[in-house]
Amino acid sequence: MNILHIFSNWKWTGPAEHALNLALEHQRQGHRVTFACAAPPEGAPSSIFGIARERGIEPYTGCRLNKHFNPADSLQDIARLAGFIRQSGFDIVHTHMPNDHLLAGLAVRLSLAKAVLVRTCYDGIGIRGGARTRICLRYLTDGFFTISNATRNQIMKRRYLPEHKLWKTDVPVDLERFNPDRVADIREKFGLTPETVVGGIVARVQTHRRFEVLLEALGIVVREFPGFKFMIIGRGTNIEKIAIKPAQAMGIRPNLIFTGYMKEDYAETLACLNFKIFLVPGSDGACRAVREAMAMGKPVIAARRGMLPELVEHEDQGLVIDDTAENIAEAIFSMVEAPEKRAQMGRNARAKAQRYFDMHVQAAGIINVYEELLQRKARPRWYHVFTRRSERSHQRTGGA
Template sequence: MKIFHLFSNYKFTGPADLALLLAKSQQHLGHEVIFFSGTPPHESPNHLSEIATERGIDVRSDLFLPKHFRLRQLLNDFKILKQKIKEEKPDWIHCHLPSDHLLGCLVREKQSPPIVKSQYDLDPVKNLRSRYCRSRTDLWITPTPSATRNLCSWKISQDRILEHPPIVDLLRFQPESKETPITKDQDSIHIGVVARMQQHRRFADLIRGFSLAAKENTSLHLHILGRGTHQEEVAKEPARQSGFVDRIHFPGYLESKLYPRHLAQMDMLIFLVPGSDGTCRAAREAMASGVPVIASHRGLLPELIPPKAGLLLDNDSPEAISLAILKLSHETGLRRDLAAGGRAHTESFCNAETLSQALESVLQGRISTV
C-alpha cells in the first residue's frame, strides 16, 4: 500500500515524533510511505525533514504546508496535491495538524483515497474549519477513551474512530542499563522535567514544590531539560530565589542522541501541563525508559499514566508536588515497581507497529470500496 502523510510544520515539535514513528513503522511493514512536511522560511533549516531523512523516511518538500492559514499557499498546495494524488495514487492520506487536515479534506472527492486524522488532544477544535473537515474525514485516531467520547459527542460515529494509545519509540527509549558509561552518586535522587520554559507550564510552583521536598531530603536534585524565550523569569530566577540553586540544574536542550540516555538516568519525572503535543511525549518516553511519572490531572494525563506507572497529583500545588516527590524518594520499592510498570505498559499498548496493523485492518474494507 502507498500512504501519504501530511504535516503542516517544518519544526520537530508537537506531535511530529508521533507522525514520524507511525510512518516509519508502516514503512517497516512493507508499505510505501511519502511524508510531506512544511516548508520553512527562506534559508531556515527544515528540522523535521532532516530528522525524517535520518530515519530513512521518504520526505518531500513539494508543498508549502504552513502551520497557520495562508490562502495563497493553500491554493498552491491544493493544485499540487491533487496532481500528486493522480500520479502516485495513494491508498490513504493521513493528516496530523489542522492546516494539513483542511488541505486533505479540500482535495477529497468521491473517488479519492480515504482521509485519516490523528487526534492528539482531549477535545476536538470546534471551529468552522473543523466542522468542514468533520464530514470529509473517513477515520479518526483517538489517544484515550475520553477523547473518543468527546469526538462522539461532536457527532462523529463510533465506526469512524480507531482508539489507540499514543505510540512511543521503544527501541530508542529503554531503561538504563548497568553498562551505561554515565555514573551518578548512589545517594542522590534525580528528578527530571522536560518542557519548554513557558509561563503557563507552572515552573514557579514546580520549583517551590521541589524546594519544600529538598528541605527534608538533602539527596534530591532537580534537572530541567529544555529552553524557552522567557526561561530567566520563568524558571532560572525562581531557582535562584529558592535557596537550592546548587541542586537545581539546567542542562538546556539536549541533542537527540544524548536525550534518551539522560532521561533514563532520572529517578522520577514531573509533568504538570501538556504543551503543543497533547499526548505528552516526555511523559510517555519516561515510562518507556523505566522512569516513574508524577503527573497532574490536566488534559490526557490521567488516562496516559496508569497507576502502575506513576502518581497522579490530587492537585498541582507546591505542597502536593512536594509530597509526591518525598513519597517516591523514600519508597525505593515503589519507585522500582512503577519503573517496571511503566515500561511494561508502553510495551503492551504504545507499540507503533500495533497501531499500523490496526489502521491497515480498519481501512482495508474502505479502500476496496473506493
C-alpha cells in the same frame, strides 16, 4: 498499499515526529509511502524536511502546506494535491493537522479518486470546534484516529462522526532507545552518586509550565531531604528569570541540575532519574516526554491535566495529583521515602509502555484500519446510501 502522509508545517514538533515515525514504519512494513510537508525557510535550524531526509525518506514539497489556512496558497494546494493524488494512485491519504485535513479532504473529492481520507488528531482533551471541524469530519473524512478517550468521547458527544469511523491509537515511542536494560545512566557526569535520589522534569522552561509552583514544592522537599537532587532537562529563553534566579533566592540552587537541551545523551540523562514530574502538556498533546519516561521504567508524578490521567494510572505507574506546591511536595516525599514502591511503579510503567507504545504494533493496527476503510469504500452505492440514512437517524436520536 500506496500511502500518502501529509503534514502541513515545516517545524519539527511532537506531532511531526509521530507522523514521520508512522510513515517510516509503514515503509519498513513494505508499503509504498510518500511523506508530504512544507518546505522549510532558508537557514531553518531544524525542520521536518531535513530530519525526514536524514531518516531515509525524501519528502514531497510540491505544495505550500502552510500550518494555517491562507486563501491564495490553499486554493493552489487543493488543485495541486488533487492532481498529485490522481496521478499517484494513492489508496490512503493520511492527514495529521487541521489545515492539511481540509486541503487533502477537498483535494480527494476534487480528484475523483477512490482514496480513503483519514486524520490523526493529537489533541489530548478534545478537538477544536467550529465550522471547519464540522465540515471536515462530517463530509470529508472516512476514518479518524484520536490519541485519547477524552477526544474520542467529545467527537461522539458533538455528533461530528459516528462511532464506526472513530479509532483510538496510542502515540508510540522507540522502546529500544528507551530500554532501561540497555541504557546506562551518566550520573557521574552530573556529580551524582548511585545512592542519590534524583527527580526530574523534561520541559521547555516557560512561564506557563508552572515552574514557580514546582520550585516552591522543591523548597519544601529540600528542607526535609537536603541531599535530594532535581534535574531540569530542557532550555528556555527566559530560564534565568523563570528558574535559575528564583532557585538561588530560595537557597535551593545547589540541589538543582540544569542540563539544557539534551539530544545525543537524552536517554542516558533520563536514566539518571528515579522518577519524573510532568505538570503542563505543551504543544504536543500526546505528552511524548511522559511516554518516554514510562518506557525507561520511570514512575511519573503527573498533574491532573490534559490526557495525563489517561496515561498515568494513579498508584500504579505513578501519582496523579492536583498540582499545588504542597501536593507536589507530598508526592515527592512518597517517591523518596518508599523506594520499593517507587521501583514497582517504574516496572509497571515499563510494562504499560511495552503493551501500548510499541511502534510496530501501533503502525500495523493502523494498516488494519486502512484495510477496513478500503473495504467499506469498495461496497456498492446502495449500501452507502442505507448507511448514511442510518447514521442520520442515529444522530437525531442521540444513539438511543
